[in-house]
Amino acid sequence: MPRTRYIAALACALFAVFALTATAGATITTRTVEYGPWTIPAGNGDPHDHDNAGMISNEIRFNVARPCTGCKLIAIDPEMVDASTGREVNMRTGPMLHHFLFAAAGKTDSTCPGTGSGALGQRFFASGNERTAIDIERLAYGYEVGSRDTWNMDVDLMNWSTETRTVKIKVTFKYATGTDATSRTNITPWWLDVDGCTTDSLIEVPIGFSDTHREIRAPSGGRLIAMAGHIHDHGVKDELTNQSRSEALICSSVARSGETEAYVSPEGRLSISSMSTCIGNPVATIGSGDTLRLHVQYEVPVGHPAIDDAMGIMLGFIAP
Numbered sequence: 001m002p003r004t005r006y007i008a009a010l011a012c013a014l015f016a017v018f019a020l021t022a023t024a025g026a027t028i029t030t031r032t033v034e035y036g037p038w039t040i041p042a043g044n045g046d047p048h049d050h051d052n053a054g055m056i057s058n059e060i061r062f063n064v065a066r067p068c069t070g071c072k073l074i075a076i077d078p079e080m081v082d083a084s085t086g087r088e089v090n091m092r093t094g095p096m097l098h099h100f101l102f103a104a105a106g107k108t109d110s111t112c113p114g115t116g117s118g119a120l121g122q123r124f125f126a127s128g129n130e131r132t133a134i135d136i137e138r139l140a141y142g143y144e145v146g147s148r149d150t151w152n153m154d155v156d157l158m159n160w161s162t163e164t165r166t167v168k169i170k171v172t173f174k175y176a177t178g179t180d181a182t183s184r185t186n187i188t189p190w191w192l193d194v195d196g197c198t199t200d201s202l203i204e205v206p207i208g209f210s211d212t213h214r215e216i217r218a219p220s221g222g223r224l225i226a227m228a229g230h231i232h233d234h235g236v237k238d239e240l241t242n243q244s245r246s247e248a249l250i251c252s253s254v255a256r257s258g259e260t261e262a263y264v265s266p267e268g269r270l271s272i273s274s275m276s277t278c279i280g281n282p283v284a285t286i287g288s289g290d291t292l293r294l295h296v297q298y299e300v301p302v303g304h305p306a307i308d309d310a311m312g313i314m315l316g317f318i319a320p
């Protein structure tokens with residue numbers, strides 16, 4: 001080949017080698033995985049009537065897809081979409097993501113080993129209809145996905161519209177591989193549940209303001225890196241304090257409602273659209289065996305019946 005072309009080809013080859021070495025050590029990949037579909041039965045057309053909504057109640061799927069293996073997860077962002085159009089579905093139109101959770105079988109759950117929903121494995125992520133994302137890319141931590149882990153999923157869906165609706169759960173993962181994964185410290189999830197180690201996590205809350213709490217012994221010592229709460233409509237916030245350290249506040253996860261149109265029902269009722277997260281290096285340092293107190297606050301308006309299917313959960317990630 002002519003000399004100029006040869007040089008250009010060589011330059012390209014060298015560039016390709018440089019591009020490879022530049023990314024070999026620090027690879028962050030974003031991948032969206034779709035789960036489902038599920039067809040939710042029709043409801044009675046009343047967005048506020050949970051008893052007569054179409055339900056898929058705690059359906060368990062074993063060995064669901066993982067975005068990667070031999071990697072570390074650094075962000076998870078959940079969404080629920082219409083299976084045919086791919087568009088977000090929510091309170092506005094009928095289908096609600098009551099909740100789903102992921103558990104890694106073969107890994108031991110920190111707070112409910114082998115019992116309640118901890119029997120599914122190590123519970124490492126969950127979402128309610130508020131669809132809170134957790135992102136710790138900027139911090140040097142990650143949740144390890146081993147090549148022999150299998151994931152189980154528990155899904156609870158609801159639909160108030162008068163037609164059946166077929167939906168998918170779409171989860172966007174960010175993960176690190178190569179030396180970027182090995183250089184990140186592994187974090188362990190803590191599932192803190194005001195209902196303790198049950199399978200349904202449901203509590204009753206009265207009319208008016210209430211603060212339901214449960215004391216939980218810290219399963220290990222370490223640094224809390226990330227935390228987010230889950231609560232149901234008419235919930236105010238989830239809060240974690242450390243009773244062993246002068247009741248110091250660890251994290252407050254506050255609910256907001258109706259921030260986008262998708263979270264407003266046709267009759268104008270606002271549904272919880274986000275929960276604030278606590279992310280830091282660290283958010284708090286916790287001693288092994290410290291007494292933690294999980295507070296779950298609701299404000300149920302007068303005239304509304306007492307709620308018998310409320311929840312109060314905080315999910316935290318701990319580094320040694």
Ligand SMILES: [Cu+2]
Pocket residue numbers: 098099128230231232311
């Ligand atoms: Cu829930």
